[in-house]
Amino acid sequence: MIFSSVLIEEAVNEFARLPGIGRKTALRLVLHLMKQDEAQVSRFSETIARMRRDIRFCRTCHNVSDAEVCSICKNPSRHRETICVVENIRDVMAIESTQQYNGVYHVLGGIISPLDGVGPEQLYIDTLVKRVAEGGVNEVIMAISPTIEGDTTIFFLSKKLRDFPVKITTIARGIAFGGELEYADEMTLARSLSNRLPLENYVRERSA
Amino acid sequence: MIFSSVLIEEAVNEFARLPGIGRKTALRLVLHLMKQDEAQVSRFSETIARMRRDIRFCRTCHNVSDAEVCSICKNPSRHRETICVVENIRDVMAIESTQQYNGVYHVLGGIISPLDGVGPEQLYIDTLVKRVAEGGVNEVIMAISPTIEGDTTIFFLSKKLRDFPVKITTIARGIAFGGELEYADEMTLARSLSNRLPLENYVRERSA
Structure with missing residues (x-):
């Protein structure tokens, strides 16, 4: 596929790295995001980055958690x-x-x-x-x-x-x-x- | 679907908003990203945000472009x-x-x-x-x-x-x-x- 925009090409490459997402699907997603509000897209990207940055694993049960102990282990x-x-x-x-x-x-x-x-x-x-x-x-x-x-x-x-x-x-x-x-x-x-x-x-x- | 992490739930919601991505696929993508390097995920998220922020449309032909005139119109x-x-x-x-x-x-x-x-x-x-x-x-x-x-x-x-x-x-x-x-x-x-x-x-x- 030939893109006339490096910005689009890079975004497609990033999406296409995800499992089960081919280059045509990646392009479809990028073109969809291109049409959304800038605020909406930046919320999308920040949510993903924050998830990766802040996610932790429960000290007790090794489930994903937002804190040191997960919400299930913490629940009395x-x-x-x-x-x-x-x-x-x-x-x-x-x-x-x-x-x-x-x-x-x-x-x-x-x-x-x-x-x-x-x-x-x-x-x-x-x-x-x-x-x-x-x-x-x-x-x-x-x-x-x-x-x-x-x-x-x-x-x-x-x-x-x-x-x-x-x-x-x-x-x-x-x-x-x-x-x-x-x-x-x-x-x-x-x-x-x-x-x-x-x-x-x-x-x-x-x-x- | 019940998530035990708000971070994951929000990320899944964002992915599930994309066309053709259901909640199970969204979860699969989020769990994949969770396992990647933090640097890799932040590159993913920055690339998407930058694409939306900086993308322009060619003044002449209305194609997507990284500048005011697209690379095709500019090509002598x-x-x-x-x-x-x-x-x-x-x-x-x-x-x-x-x-x-x-x-x-x-x-x-x-x-x-x-x-x-x-x-x-x-x-x-x-x-x-x-x-x-x-x-x-x-x-x-x-x-x-x-x-x-x-x-x-x-x-x-x-x-x-x-x-x-x-x-x-x-x-x-x-x-x-x-x-x-x-x-x-x-x-x-x-x-x-x-x-x-x-x-x-x-x-x-x-x-x-």
């Missing part, structure tokens, strides 16, 4: 005895959107995936064990996608938590095997949260 | 006796990408479309007539999409330019009727530029 009406372990912050958002869960979270920051070079030491597993070891936790819910890597992660975590007096559960298999948690509709996700099973059932099903 | 090797009339700057980019055209442009800023409330007075038609009236122009190429509105615009312009000693042509009908110019592939677009027809042929074909 959330039950601290239940920890829902998820792969990433998208999964926190997905579960929060069901409005069915009132415990707290633990964001692993990924799942064990040797093919992608992700081992347990790159995930926030030690901090989860520490939270459980400190006591006050009755249940750890594994809300992890039922894929090979997810299963590996669940088994690894359950081994790590084996010696603590804590119930380990997994969300119900309402989600198809191989599916990604974040794409599940809210109904399915809500149902699989309320039908969660003790880990023994999960192991039995898996090996059957 | 472009033939000023041929003016290619297009609907918008996307069409300029599409034609420039064929690398087959060495004249100058005139961007109308739209086409006559009574249903959308766009009349001739909202388009840069007077400045086109003025350019032709000033002399030195041999040919005006109508590179306008062959739709009902495009045809209306071509006929309106040809009436306006009737009394000047200038050849009026249209790009060849290589583009399917009802199609949009900007989506044509470069080969088709290049061929339809080189096979352009005198307006009489076009009128004959249309009324046949």
